[in-house]
Amino acid sequence: xxxxxxxxxxxxxxxxxxxxxxxxxxxxxxxxxMGFRDDRVEDLKTAVAEACINAIEHxxxxxxxxxxGVVLSAGExxxxxxxxxxxxxxxxxxxxxxxxxxxxxxxDPRGMGMFLIQALxxxxxxxxxxxxxxxxxxxxxxxxxxxx
Amino acid sequence: xxxxxxxxxxxxxxxAGHPVTVLRFEGDIASTSKDAxxxxxxxxSKTTTKxxxxxxxxxxxxxxxxxxxxxxxxIEASNAGQKVYAFGLSAHFxxxxxxxxxxxxxxxxxxxxxxxxxx
Numbered sequence: 001x002x003x004x005x006x007x008x009x010x011x012x013x014x015x016x017x018x019x020x021x022x023x024x025x026x027x028x029x030x031x032x033x034m035g036f037r038d039d040r041v042e043d044l045k046t047a048v049a050e051a052c053i054n055a056i057e058h059x060x061x062x063x064x065x066x067x068x069g070v071v072l073s074a075g076e077x078x079x080x081x082x083x084x085x086x087x088x089x090x091x092x093x094x095x096x097x098x099x100x101x102x103x104x105x106x107x108d109p110r111g112m113g114m115f116l117i118q119a120l121x122x123x124x125x126x127x128x129x130x131x132x133x134x135x136x137x138x139x140x141x142x143x144x145x146x147x148x
Numbered sequence: 149x150x151x152x153x154x155x156x157x158x159x160x161x162x163x164a165g166h167p168v169t170v171l172r173f174e175g176d177i178a179s180t181s182k183d184a185x186x187x188x189x190x191x192x193s194k195t196t197t198k199x200x201x202x203x204x205x206x207x208x209x210x211x212x213x214x215x216x217x218x219x220x221x222x223i224e225a226s227n228a229g230q231k232v233y234a235f236g237l238s239a240h241f242x243x244x245x246x247x248x249x250x251x252x253x254x255x256x257x258x259x260x261x262x263x264x265x266x267x
Contacts, residue, residue, distance in 0.1 A: 017179060017180070018180075042238070042239075042240035046211075050211065053211060097248050097249060098249075099248065099250065099252055099253065100252075102219055103222065103253060105223070108216075109216040109219040109220050109223070110216040112212040112215060112248055113211075115247075115248075116212060116244065116247070116248075119247055
């Protein structure tokens with residue numbers, strides 16, 4: 001993949017739990033081709049999986065008539081991933097989980113997906129679709145100079 | 149699409165002579181793993197089981213729903229006065245467990261030998 005400007009790879013997933021692993025594997029393959037270190041590939045896999053799970057579960061509400069779009073754009077020194085669903089978009093911002101509150105039943109044990117996404121990639125933004133559809137999360141992971 | 153989670157229980161004794169119950173997981177740990185994670189834990193006797201080791205050596209994929217199941221197990225164990233430790237996580241999932249704070253309530257060890265030696 002030398003002399004690469006931007007190369008796009010697109011995947012469409014059914015809104016069924018488990019299919020996030022297809023996007024995860026595809027993102028890992030692209031990241032490896034770009035020369036990302038193994039630990040960054042693992043970060044990306046988890047972030048992409050969590051983004052797809054949110055899209056399947058919260059965006060498309062597990063409606064198998066709807067699909068989740070995953071668009072990977074490989075640039076010279078970064079990989080952008082957009083995960084698109086037919087929901088209204090995430091209104092809340094990622095919140096760092098409070099393990100003490102979870103252990104004491106004051107916070108839902110779940111609800112860590114957005115936090116993990118934001119913590120594991122270099123950029124993450126949640127964008128609501130203009131007409132209440134086609135909302136997406138956009139992730140960017142950058143090649144470190146020493147690994148490029 | 150998700151690999152079924154398998155689990156089984158082993159009873160061991162630590163070098164210090166403490167009985168230790170090991171829950172060994174295999175496959176994915178996700179929202180579909182409730183029976184394998186919580187069900188297996190809940191099948192243990194709360195009166196005789198005091199030290200629990202979670203073995204993730206054969207787990208390839210853990211998502212946030214799977215982490216939530218582990219936290220639910222930790223809550224139940226804490227309420228029962230049991231101590232929980234884990235081993236066999238990859239470097240990545242060791243980082244993820246640390247990020248979400250699980251290490252405050254479950255010590256992580258690289259392998260079974262290191263975990264048993266510490267108990």
